[in-house]
Amino acid sequence: MIEESALIEDLRNQKPGAAEIAVSLHQGFLLMMVKPLVGEDLANDVIQNTWIKALAAINTFEGRSQFRTWLTRIALNEAKALLRKHHRETSLESWGEDIGSPIANRFKESGAWQTLPHTWHHDTPDSFLTEAELQECITKHLHRLPLAQRGVIMLRELGGLGFAEIADELAMSEGNIRVLLHRARQTMHSMLNHFEEEGTC
Amino acid sequence: MLSCWEMSEMGSDIIDHKLSFNSRMAVMMHIGMCRHCRRYIKQLSLTSEVLKSLPLPAQPQDIARVLAALEKEERN
Numbered sequence: 001m002i003e004e005s006a007l008i009e010d011l012r013n014q015k016p017g018a019a020e021i022a023v024s025l026h027q028g029f030l031l032m033m034v035k036p037l038v039g040e041d042l043a044n045d046v047i048q049n050t051w052i053k054a055l056a057a058i059n060t061f062e063g064r065s066q067f068r069t070w071l072t073r074i075a076l077n078e079a080k081a082l083l084r085k086h087h088r089e090t091s092l093e094s095w096g097e098d099i100g101s102p103i104a105n106r107f108k109e110s111g112a113w114q115t116l117p118h119t120w121h122h123d124t125p126d127s128f129l130t131e132a133e134l135q136e137c138i139t140k141h142l143h144r145l146p147l148a149q150r151g152v153i154m155l156r157e158l159g160g161l162g163f164a165e166i167a168d169e170l171a172m173s174e175g176n177i178r179v180l181l182h183r184a185r186q187t188m189h190s191m192l193n194h195f196e197e198e199g200t201c
Numbered sequence: 202m203l204s205c206w207e208m209s210e211m212g213s214d215i216i217d218h219k220l221s222f223n224s225r226m227a228v229m230m231h232i233g234m235c236r237h238c239r240r241y242i243k244q245l246s247l248t249s250e251v252l253k254s255l256p257l258p259a260q261p262q263d264i265a266r267v268l269a270a271l272e273k274e275e276r277n
Contacts, residue, residue, distance in 0.1 A: 189244055
């Protein structure tokens with residue numbers, strides 16, 4: 001896989017094929033990240049504008065964050081601009097509500113484990129991600145998360161934004177962001193756990 | 202003494218190092234004695250790591266659409 005710094009250099013020099021590599025690497029993430037914020041209908045326009053802006057401003061990318069995090073910030077700005085243009089707002093009213101632990105039924109009333117956590121066969125990210133079936137399963141379950149949880153987990157884990165920045169972007173408290181992230185992680189953990197135990201998605 | 206349920210609720214604060222000093226002490230005491238919670242917290246952290254490295258391949262038509270837009274932009 002091409003090094004990020006080499007790719008940035010190629011983008012700066014407008015090397016043929018460089019834009020295609022960059023788009024291939026990040027387009028899937030950008031679309032999935034922005035959909036909970038602007039809806040399916042505007043997502044393509046937002047991301048198209050994001051790429052146009054990003055590549056025009058590639059010389060201002062200083063490499064202090066990951067390229068993907070930089071793209072995420074541009075996409076969030078484009079999302080806001082397009083929502084304003086369409087006189088729409090991100091509907092975040094229901095985003096702060098905690099729908100409770102997805103693993104509550106794994107505990108006794110005393111607070112002790114009822115269903116004990118078992119050892120997993122995989123113990124590194126790479127060992128999980130070399131299995132195509134598992135990658136597909138993770139993506140499928142990310143899509144199934146409640147909108148707010150999906151929005152936050154995409155910004156934090158895949159986009160690499162900090163808690164304060166996410167809270168600011170979504171106009172929510174950092175505490176709310178952390179709860180949403182925790183619930184999303186717990187649900188994704190349950191999915192991986194199911195795969196470990198049953199071998200199926 | 203924290204219960205295992207409470208440990209599971211604090212899971213992300215634990216892996217993101219967002220605990221107060223007192224909570225951190227209580228968590229360390231529990232973790233030291235409870236291998237089940239040790240395992241759960243470790244797996245939750247691994248889940249987060251897996252997501253951080255997840256490649257999300259784009260659909261060919263989504264890539265083509267952007268490249269066409271970039272080309273059009275360049276011509277203008």
